[in-house]
Each structure stands twice: as structure tokens, then as C-alpha cells.
Amino acid sequence: GENVEQHPSTLSVQEGDSAVIKCTYSDSASNYFPWYKQELGKRPQLIIDIRSNVGEKKDQRIAVTLNKTAKHFSLHITETQPEDSAVYFCAAHVSAGGTSYGKLTFGQGTILTVHP
């Protein structure tokens, strides 16, 4: 089945700096890669996603890049703000075939702290 590795487990930055979180996946059939932000005691919320037919996607201060050959994808947050502090999860999804079909396989999470 799919395995997703996420690094780093914790990330501390100063307000205004950039933050980068990286994930690798094992199943080459994975073709949808969402990123979720989870604040303490809250539900995970989708912040950006990318499909395997594109290499990069941007939404204001957030961008995601995907390298299918190397099977890794990254989340980039620019001009970080204290309200960006949360746990971020990457995930991979296989939509056709494979043993991971239909479900999300999550990375281990990154605790991002943005210091004012």
C-alpha cells in the first residue's frame, strides 16, 4: 500500500519568513495530493491540492510543487504570519487501481510555529 513520509516534524520560523514542508510517497499510482491544515482541537481543512497532471499550483501565499518522477511534493508558504501556526499534513490518494484506492494516506504531520 501507499506510504507517505513527511519532513520536518517541527518547523519554527519568524514572521515574514518562508516555510517549506516536504513529502515523499511510494505508490506511483497516486495522482492526487492534498495538503491539510489542522489547528489545535479542530478538524483538518484543505488548504491546497495538486493533481498529477500539473507540476505546480499557487494560491496567494501558498504553493505546492509535485515531482512525479522523484515521487515527492512540497508545500511552500511565503510571508508567514502567526495565524499560519498549526499542524500541516500532506496526503496522497490513488484514484484508480492499487491497494490504496479511494482513501487518503497521510504524512506524519509538521508542527509549524510562526513567531511574531
Added chain:
Amino acid sequence: GEEVAQTPKHLVRGEGQKAKLYCAPIKGHSYVFWYQQVLKNEFKFLISFQNENVFDETGMPKERFSAKCLPNSPCSLEIQATKLEDSAVYFCASSRRKMNTEAFFGQGTRLTVV
């Protein structure tokens, strides 16, 4: 509704008691997923449904866990004879389709087994 609704928000059970959690998916969403999030934050997939049919149950500890999605009723996840290690937040998510589509999560049910 426009949100995945999970009840109860908190549930405390003595070891060996039964726990039952409920999830109402977003109207029009055909797929329901249950995930267990333990203290280290990691999400473990439990089971998924396509409407009332089990789609993938590879993550379910079959001895004590069961789940249903019946027509016109909230989906449910039941744990018989709870153990201390079942303490976790259980999230339900729903999606419109199974392919390349956003999964919307409920607020979760925090189960504490004492």
C-alpha cells in the same frame, strides 16, 4: 447539510464498554471515510463507504470495530469492549466522488477510554 456533522463531540467510556460514534456526511456526497487520529497526530484509515456499501475496510480492527452507513440515517462507527488504546479522535470525512476530489472532514469525536 453543508458540513460533515459528527456526534458526540466527546465520549468517555470505561474500559470494556461500548462506544458508538455518528457521522452525517454532506448532502450529495456518496463517499464516507473514517480515520483515527491518535496522540502523535497520525491519521489511520479505518473504513470507507460508497453510499451504504463498504468500499474499503482494510484499516478496521475487525474483532471489536464495526461500521454502517444505512439509507436515511447517519453513518456509525461502533467499538465493542473498548480498550485504553482506542482513545483517540475519530474523524469522519465525505467526498462527492472517490477520484481526485476534496474530502471534507467533520469536527471529530474525541473518545477517551478510562
